[in-house]
Amino acid sequence: MTLKSREDxxxxxxxxxxxxxxxxxxxxDALFVQSEAEAASVRDGKLEDIEGSESQDLGLRVFVGxxxxxxxxxxxxxxxxxxxxxxxxxxxxxxxxDPYAGLADAELLVRQARDLDLVDTTRLESSxxxxxxxxxxxxxLSVDGVRRSSGAGADQSRSSVxxxxxxxxxxxxxxxxYGVGLSLIAGDDDxxxxxxxxxxxxxxxxxxxxxxxxxxxxxxxxxRVNPIRLATGARPVVFDPRVSGSFATAISGxxxxxxxxxxxxxxxxxxxxxIANSAITLMDDPHRLRGLRSKPFDGEGTxxxxxxxxxxxxxxxxxxxxxTALQLGRRPNGRAARGTGAPPSxxxxxxxxxxxxxxxxxxxxxxxxxFYVTEFLGQGPSLVTGDYSRGAAGFxxxxxxxxxxxxxxxxxxxxxxxxxxxxxxxDLEFIRGVNxxxxxxxxxxxxxx
Numbered sequence: 001m002t003l004k005s006r007e008d009x010x011x012x013x014x015x016x017x018x019x020x021x022x023x024x025x026x027x028x029d030a031l032f033v034q035s036e037a038e039a040a041s042v043r044d045g046k047l048e049d050i051e052g053s054e055s056q057d058l059g060l061r062v063f064v065g066x067x068x069x070x071x072x073x074x075x076x077x078x079x080x081x082x083x084x085x086x087x088x089x090x091x092x093x094x095x096x097x098d099p100y101a102g103l104a105d106a107e108l109l110v111r112q113a114r115d116l117d118l119v120d121t122t123r124l125e126s127s128x129x130x131x132x133x134x135x136x137x138x139x140x141l142s143v144d145g146v147r148r149s150s151g152a153g154a155d156q157s158r159s160s161v162x163x164x165x166x167x168x169x170x171x172x173x174x175x176x177x178y179g180v181g182l183s184l185i186a187g188d189d190d191x192x193x194x195x196x197x198x199x200x201x202x203x204x205x206x207x208x209x210x211x212x213x214x215x216x217x218x219x220x221x222x223x224r225v226n227p228i229r230l231a232t233g234a235r236p237v238v239f240d241p242r243v244s245g246s247f248a249t250a251i252s253g254x255x256x257x258x259x260x261x262x263x264x265x266x267x268x269x270x271x272x273x274x275i276a277n278s279a280i281t282l283m284d285d286p287h288r289l290r291g292l293r294s295k296p297f298d299g300e301g302t303x304x305x306x307x308x309x310x311x312x313x314x315x316x317x318x319x320x321x322x323x324t325a326l327q328l329g330r331r332p333n334g335r336a337a338r339g340t341g342a343p344p345s346x347x348x349x350x351x352x353x354x355x356x357x358x359x360x361x362x363x364x365x366x367x368x369x370x371f372y373v374t375e376f377l378g379q380g381p382s383l384v385t386g387d388y389s390r391g392a393a394g395f396x397x398x399x400x401x402x403x404x405x406x407x408x409x410x411x412x413x414x415x416x417x418x419x420x421x422x423x424x425x426x427d428l429e430f431i432r433g434v435n436x437x438x439x440x441x442x443x444x445x446x447x448x449x
Contacts, residue, residue: 003034004056006172009162016060016081017164023089025062027103029165031299031340033057037157040129042137043149050126059340062088063102067095072340100323104300108332109169113296117289118175119158120203129154136182136214140197143218145186145225150194152182154210161295169301177292178204180213186221193227193405195220195375199431202290220374223395227407230396230448236370237411237444238363238397241427243373245434246380248351250415251275251282251310254383255317257324257335257346266386266415267315275315276419279356282310284319286334286349292433293349297334300344304334309348313420319346353436356424360438363425370397371406371446386415410447418444 004012013030020028034056041048058081059072069091073084124132137152155178162172181198197217201207208216239247251267259265267275276282285306288294298304300322309317318328321336321344337347364370377391389412395402418441425438 003036003158003160006160006162006174009034009160010164010170010172012058012076013162013164014170016058016085017166019082019085020060020062020089021166023085025064025089025092025166027063027166029061029103029163029300031059031338032162033059033159033340035157035159037155038126038129039153039155040126040133041151041153042130042133043151045134045137047130048151050130057340059338060084060088061343062092064089064092066097066099066101067092068098068101068343069095070341070343100326102322103165103167104302104322104332104336106167108302108334109165109167110171110297110301110303113171113173114287116173116287116291116294116296118173118202118294120176120178120205122204124156124178124204129156132180132210133182136180136210136217139211139214140182140184140218140221143184143215143222145222146184146218147187147192148185150183150185152214153180155179163297163299163301165301167301171297171301173296176202178207180207180210182214182217184217184221186218187225191226193221193224193407195224200292202292206290224393224405224407227393227405228396229408230371230406230446232447232449233445234443235446236367236397237441237446238367238370238372239439239441240372240374240394241429241436241438243376244353244436244439245351245432246376247419247422247439248282248353248434248436250381250383251419252284252319252348252351254415255309255315255319257318257320257328259383260318261324261327264384266383270315271318273315274313275416276310276313277422278313279423280310280313280419281308281354282351283308283354284335284348284351288350288430291350291430293351295349298344299336299338300332302332302334302336304349307333319348321346350430351434352428352430353424353439355426355428355437358423358425360425360427363423363438363440364397364402365400367397367400371395371409371411372397372402373411381415388413388415388418406448408448412445412447413441
């Protein structure tokens with residue numbers, strides 16, 4: 001399968017919308033998503049698999065009055081598309097009314113989509129993917145203390161999104177991705193420890209060298225050998241950038257318009273109030289150049305400007321799509337996300353906590369007995385109450401420095417208190433979909449032995 005051009009993709013979406021309105025829909029929109037991907041995996045210097053995937057999906061949403069229905073299809077024969085239109089309109093006619101159903105207002109729609117530099121024209125051969133995975137694994141296995149590989153992989157993909165609505169919006173964008181990742185095991189057979197390194201970028205030239213990724217994975221695994229368990233007690237907890245993005249994720253989940261409208265959020269009725277330390281600013285930037293979650297418009301075709309969701313600790317915005325904005329009596333802010341099989345719902349894009357003014361070294365320098373977290377186990381916190389209890393692993397902080405590795409502990413607290421006590425370091429890097437610097441929370445319960 002060859003990916004369709006933007007023009008052809010938009011034609012497909014626009015034509016099915018036109019057919020839906022002719023068939024009796026008062027409003028309609030259609031989302032066409034296509035992708036192709038290839039991945040190579042290796043283990044112990046041997047090729048395990050090369051996989052390729054291709055997909056093309058079309059989702060149609062129709063409205064009859066305030067009732068809506070959705071259908072999706074992978075069959076693009078004219079007869080099949082006609083049947084999908086008929087089925088969607090028939091379903092909408094008998095669906096219950098939803099007072100918040102409908103398309104976004106025309107004045108909110110994007111008129112000129114931005115070029116966010118999301119496409120790299122480089123096409124790697126299958127053999128290149130194998131070589132990159134092999135190089136990463138070899139570098140990781142060369143690290144002293146590493147015993148074996150759990151597998152290494154390299155991948156590339158290209159995707160395309162086209163959206164058309166009966167309100168007059170038509171927009172499309174493409175994106176590419178390149179990745180390398182691996183997991184390694186260090187230590188003796190009766191005391192093995194595992195860790196990883198993995199990176200993805202939009203452009204191949206922005207990706208770390210496979211050997212450097214492999215070395216990082218090896219060093220991560222080797223330094224976890226012979227962990228201790230900390231004594232139970234209250235102590236400062238410091239979150240490595242690999243896990244500190246969970247603060248951003250928790251806030252975004254709690255300020256989703258869906259959670260706010262349902263009244264099921266620990267940040268309910270906190271708009272324009274201090275919810276975090278004044279050093280915390282949470283940004284969502286869908287227009288970040290080459291960002292892993294960048295997009296020039298949201299899932300309803302509306303303007304999706306960068307926003308400071310939390311500014312100097314004060315909650316400034318909820319994440320809103322058209323429906324949740326209506327429910328809350330507010331204006332949509334371009335955070336609608338969707339797939340071909342479900343209606344839009346609010347979600348962030350390139351989410352990050354801004355860097356602080358202090359280095360990671362200085363952030364922990366005065367900690368005599370603390371815990372530095374590099375890995376979580378189990379489920380996340382409750383976004384209804386803010387209660388926080390997670391299994392974790394990492395390192396003991398002793399006299400301001402990282403000491404022995406630590407495993408099998410639980411950290412506990414409440415997000416309300418944690419956010420007010422959170423201090424970010426200066427080491428923010430944009431290497432994930434959600435990013436944050438090292439973050440310190442001065443007091444949490446650490447349950448060990």
